[in-house]
Amino acid sequence: MPELKESLGHKYLQETKVSREERGGPSSPAIQRPERWKTYPGAEVVELPRDWQEQGVDFLSILQQRRSVRSFVDAPMSLADLALLLWASQGITGQAGSYFFRTAPSAGALYPMETYLAIQRVEGIDPGIYHFDVQGFRLERLSALLPGRPLAEACLGQGFMAQAPVNFIWTAIFRRNMTKYGHRGMRYILLDAGHICQNLMLAAGFLGMGGCPVAAFFDDEVNDLLGVDGQEESTLYLASVGRKG
Numbered sequence: 104m105p106e107l108k109e110s111l112g113h114k115y116l117q118e119t120k121v122s123r124e125e126r127g128g129p130s131s132p133a134i135q136r137p138e139r140w141k142t143y144p145g146a147e148v149v150e151l152p153r154d155w156q157e158q159g160v161d162f163l164s165i166l167q168q169r170r171s172v173r174s175f176v177d178a179p180m181s182l183a184d185l186a187l188l189l190w191a192s193q194g195i196t197g198q199a200g201s202y203f204f205r206t207a208p209s210a211g212a213l214y215p216m217e218t219y220l221a222i223q224r225v226e227g228i229d230p231g232i233y234h235f236d237v238q239g240f241r242l243e244r245l246s247a248l249l250p251g252r253p254l255a256e257a258c259l260g261q262g263f264m265a266q267a268p269v270n271f272i273w274t275a276i277f278r279r280n281m282t283k284y285g286h287r288g289m290r291y292i293l294l295d296a297g298h299i300c301q302n303l304m305l306a307a308g309f310l311g312m313g314g315c316p317v318a319a320f321f322d323d324e325v326n327d328l329l330g331v332d333g334q335e336e337s338t339l340y341l342a343s344v345g346r347k348g
């Protein structure tokens with residue numbers, strides 16, 4: 104184990120500190136702003152319903168009862184439940200000028216994260232890898248692969264991922280944030296990812312489901328499943344969701 108001071112993470116945190124003397128923080132790399140959100144024109148799409156039921160579960164008991172769930176029933180998830188989970192984690196909830204706000208906070212309202220789904224069992228949807236079109240509130244099918252097993256393998260063989268009806272996979276498009284925040288922006292991107300995942304975990308609790316965050320994965324193997332390059336856009340975080348079995 105190297106000295107803490109010698110570690111990459113420590114150096115990064117030191118180099119990206121902001122102080123009163125150096126308000127702007129470290130100089131930013133010159134990078135061009137990419138598109139605000141991603142779509143896959145021409146992909147087969149699944150429109151998502153917005154008519155989910157309010158079930159009135161007490162918020163404090165959702166917090167009290169949240170635990171990571173790593174065993175799931177075989178029954179499929181309903182499309183309405185999946186739609187609620189997507190909305191709760193990344194849905195658009197407001198607009199001010201050119202800014203579209205979402206359920207989870209994001210540094211500078213830049214929303215660098217993209218959501219993909221590895222769907223095994225959702226009523227009315229064929230299994231496959233899907234991308235969440237956040238503005239259109241619909242899914243775009245990227246591949247017809249039955250994704251559970253290959254995804255679990257790409258996540259260090261974590262078997263519960265193959266059992267889950269749905270796995271969420273979050274990537275970051277780094278430029279969305281780093282055009283504004285430069286090197287310090289990487290901190291914010293990681294914080295954004297945490298907010299999104301916790302929203303998902305609590306929404307799962309609201310629906311009587313559970314989930315497990317996953318950060319142990321072979322980066323490029325998961326990126327390959329999604330068809331993202333691992334440079335401009337790369338996977339940061341995943342979560343399995345379903346009804347506890």
Ligand SMILES: Cc1cc2nc3c(=O)[nH]c(=O)nc-3n(C[C@H](O)[C@H](O)[C@H](O)COP(=O)(O)O)c2cc1C
Nearest residue numbers: 169170171172173258261315316317318319320340
């Ligand atoms: C950043 C992060 C990464 C995690 N990665 C994994 C993982 O790869 N596999 C896993 O089974 N659990 C993972 N977890 C879940 C933790 O093990 C779990 O949250 C912790 O043991 C506390 O238990 P609880 O969530 O049930 O309260 C992760 C949690 C976080 C916050």
